[in-house]
Amino acid sequence: MQRRLMLAGATLALATVATAAPVLAQDYPSRPIQMIVPWGAGGGTDAVGRVFASLLQENLGVPVNVVNRTGGSGVVGHSAIANAEPDGYTIGVMTIEIDMMHWQGLTDLTYENFDVLALVNADPGGLMVSADSEYQDAAALLEAIRSEPKGTFKGSGTGQGGIWHLGLAGWLMSEGLPPDQVTWVPSEGAAPGITDMVAGGVDIVPSSLAEGRAMIEADRVVPLASMSEERQEAFPDVPTVMEATGTDYTHAVWRAIAAPDGLPEEVHDRLESAIKAAYESEEYQTFMQDRGFGLRWAGSEEATEIVAADDESLGAVMKEAGLAAE
């Protein structure tokens, strides 16, 4: 028996002889690339990641594999991107949560740990109520929220301190109300929030209108306003918040393609141009329009600025709403 165990140990030791060969930036890309998606299969971010993966694969000539690293409100997946080798063989979809999680004290990771390659999508928030609601326009809803006691109205659509929670809190603040005038009911996403609203569980869902599209078309959900500067192409009858209540308030989520900080310059440029080509492809454009997702392009430099600006403004809302860590 002892001899067998020793033999077993010896084979394991033998295995340690193998070595890894270095990869040169000039040959980039020479092997499969992995694309990390910090959210689950089936969601919007996953869809965007998968479309980009198949388009990049065509452009770069190597397989681009989508890997879902989910959980922890996005912290796990974003950490996996940031902590990968900056050799261009690991990229990922970065979402707006990167500008929130460090304020919540969940991680030290910020956008500065990434090389933001491009912004490829933006979806404005909205205001939706059930078709049974007594308030069928945003002004009436706002008036009721203002006059009824705090906590009478309940909103849902993301977890506690999630992006749509901040969107609602920010809107209430811009209307001169306390950010917790509407009680937030945490949910696992926009779809469960909308379902719960239709079932009579909550009153408001402030998620993007695209997420409520099927229910809007089924006349179960009424979109009251869009938190954007202009009306959305897919929802031409829905007024902006400015038009509906006279307050200049916008709130949007975006998705970006990012790599760990410290990419070699050639690799960065190669990736950015491939992403631009993918963005401009007909497949991507029609895909986004069919899903009802907003198209928005910003190259590496501009994208980094947008991400930085959101980091600051979201931090301010979170501190005011008591959602940031002390």
Added chain:
Amino acid sequence: MKFNDSALGLILILAAIAIRWSAEGFSRLPNQSYGSETMPIALSALALGLGAYMVGQGVVARDGLPRARPADWVRLPGAVPRVALALGLVVGYIALAGRLGFVPVSVAILLALMLATRVRWWVALPVAALATLVIQQAFGRLLLVPLPRSGALGFLW
């Protein structure tokens, strides 16, 4: 390890106390009287009740006071080292696969386990190699799972 009813009950009671204590570190949702501590507190209450019941039952029943004894298999020849080897090899995979790549580590683990359970080496060697190849091709190529890769065997991709 085999525990009797009262020993399991005792473990539950201790776990309940630990969970209850840990729940003190969790906070409530703003303006609510519940939050992330609600579930742990409920679980600790359940564990406490169940533990007390099991201790009570155990003491009343024949098996009496809390007791733990090693299971019978421990006395079988070579059993403990073999189980330890299996556990150790999985730990070895966790530690080494990223550095050495999937293929060599997998061959080594399969070979080691088969030799430890008295498979002839001339059977074990081809089986280990073939199984590794099948797993690597099925997962790595067909299902696009990015198995840890090693430079020397990169041609397999």
Added chain:
Amino acid sequence: MSVMAEAFGLVFQPFVLLVILASAAFGMFVGAIPGLTATMATALLVPITFFMDPVPAIAAIVTATAMAIFAGDIPGALLRMPGTPASAAYVEDAYAMTRAGRSEEALGAALVFSAIGGIFGTIVLMTLSPVLAEIALRFSSFEYFWLVVLGLSCAIFVSPGSVARGLVALLIGLFAATVGIDNPAGQPRYTFGSVELLAGVQFIPAMIGLFAVSEVLRSFVDATRRPAIVPDRGSGIFRSQWRNLLAYPVQTLRGSVLGTAIGALPGAGADIAAWISYAVSKRFSRTPRKFGTGHVEGLVEAGASNNGAVSGAWIPALVFGIPGDSITAIVIGVLYIKGLNPGPTIFINDPQLIYAVFIVFLLANVIMLPLGWVAIKTAGTILAIPRNVLMPIILMFCIVGAYAINNSVFGVGLMLVFGVLGFLMDENDIPIAPAILGLVLGPMLEQNFITSMIKADGSFLAFFERPIAAGLGLFTFAVWCIPAVTWAMRRRRG
């Protein structure tokens, strides 16, 4: 009728049929490997369906998922490694049948009754979708809370051995489910500063550990022991199924109905359906004591139930664009890309396309029979491999399966920890299945309880104010009270 003819024309084309066949084989393969899920099979198909017409695209997904869900029963029956939490409900029965040399009968039952449940669910989907979707929309967190409590209660009452040990297992699962940040307050719990633990304990690595790794470890205890798994002794895949159907017609129907209904609820899926059906089967069985010892009755009912649920999940997805489970969440995306926008109008705007999808559903469940036969025969040969060669290979599959779920060795570590835990639990007669269900449903339980309390401003009465919630709540209490009352009455009489 011309719509139907058009729909048939869309499906019965060489290319579409080829796609169905290929994705069936693919789904069978993915599902049979422990650790790979039907969701994963679907996600892998999405980029391919991108370049197809609507009908073959949807056909590929429908067929692959139906096969993958059935194929999850194969490692469950042969090696006690359920491919999905849904097959975990009856894994003890199936594995006990395998050990008695009846592996083909067990898998044949899983296959045939899966197909029956699937076909039943499809017929409901075709005829009653709008009505059922309407009812599903009335479920809010109060109703789901009771449904989860009901499912968990069922797991305790069906597990062999004492109720106390079943509860211990459930507590282990529920506690493991509290790890991580995905709780209503969004606060990290028991993560000890680890980023990976923020995501919590994922059930696939945990399930592989509890069931499969513990079984592998046990095999190393005595390397010289003669094989505990015996090859099939000619029980036949299909031979005994006609008899099973005649013996358990009520069970088959009940499982299909319950499965489809639970599947149609957006917040509940095949796993709860299988557990509740298994419990119902045991409760109304004339031989409840045989459950868990290799009795086919529960397998028939729960097997029909979980495939009914897979079809049922499409009801809210098609009618309201609400995903019934993670698979339909992906499907909704594909539907949009193909211009088949979900909503009540889908039945009016594109009837021929939607009927073509239904035909594919039926076809997939029929084609499952011959393909499943091949898969069972092929998989059955592994029982002939000597255990000391087979077990190391299985351990390697476990490692890769646990790794593949998140592509990180953290999953392997998780699998190892739960493997040791499962080994200890087995040794102490603590059933494993309730721990898995606790882990899967724990987050749902917490989420629905906390959100209900917030909505009700802290009033417990609200859990009984809505009619469906009140009904489910009273039923749950009845489940707990009836055994206690009958026990007390028997005692008084005795």
